[in-house]
Each structure stands twice: as C-alpha cells, then as structure tokens.
Amino acid sequence: xxxxxxxxxxxxxxxxxxxxxxxxxxxxxxxxxxxxxxxxxxxxxxxxxxxxxxxxxxxxxxxxxxxxxxxxxxxxxxxxxxxxxxxxxxxxxxxxxxxxxxxxxxxxxxxxxxxxxx
Numbered sequence: 001x002x003x004x005x006x007x008x009x010x011x012x013x014x015x016x017x018x019x020x021x022x023x024x025x026x027x028x029x030x031x032x033x034x035x036x037x038x039x040x041x042x043x044x045x046x047x048x049x050x051x052x053x054x055x056x057x058x059x060x061x062x063x064x065x066x067x068x069x070x071x072x073x074x075x076x077x078x079x080x081x082x083x084x085x086x087x088x089x090x091x092x093x094x095x096x097x098x099x100x101x102x103x104x105x106x107x108x109x110x111x112x113x114x115x116x117x118x
Contacts, residue, residue: 007112022109025102028095033088035076 004010
C-alpha cells in the first residue's frame with residue numbers, strides 16, 4: 001500500500017475510490033483542422049491553374065474541398081501543418097503540446113505500474 005501511494009497509484013487501486021485507469025491519449029489529426037483557402041483563379045480549370053494544382057499535389061497538397069459558390073474558393077484538406085491557416089496552426093500546436101504532456105504523464109503512470117508489479 002505504501003509503495004502504491006508513493007508511486008501515485010493508490011487512488012487507482014483503492015476499492016473505496018474507484019478512480020478510472022488512465023488511457024493513452026490520441027494525437028491530434030491535422031485533417032481535423034481548417035486548411036488554407038485556394039483562390040478561385042487556381043481552381044478555375046485553366047491549363048495554368050491545373051498546372052498549379054499539379055505542383056501543389058506533388059508538394060503534399062493532396063485534396064481540396066469546395067466551400068460553396070457564395071464563398072468562391074476551395075479549401076485544402078490538410079495533410080501536414082504547412083497547409084493549415086495561421087489560426088489552425090496555433091490551435092494544432094497547442095493541441096500537440098497538450099498531447100505530448102498527457103502522453104508523457106501516461107508513460108510515467110505505466111512505468112510506476114510496472115514498478116509496483118515488480
């Protein structure tokens with residue numbers, strides 16, 4: 001019991017508390033954030049715009065989604081952080097740092113659990 005308390009595990013194994021076991025966090029997915037808009041000139045279907053889209057696809061800009069006629073542009077479905085808007089980049093970076101913190105905390109929990117079993 002004292003070892004479990006010193007390893008901060010007692011609250012998870014004490015039958016009176018019934019605290020849930022932690023789960024490994026999932027990293028944020030770039031695709032879940034807002035991608036940059038493409039101007040309507042790029043997607044108009046001209047040979048020049050098709051060449052531009054081809055160059056973008058070779059650089060990782062793989063897909064686009066239509067925003068609607070009233071908005072007049074397409075949006076890149078991001079596959080990497082460089083395809084995000086400035087705001088989305090900041091949000092993704094924050095979420096990534098939060099993920100790293102929680103993942104490190106989970107790893108420490110697992111290490112402590114293994115120490116308790118030994």
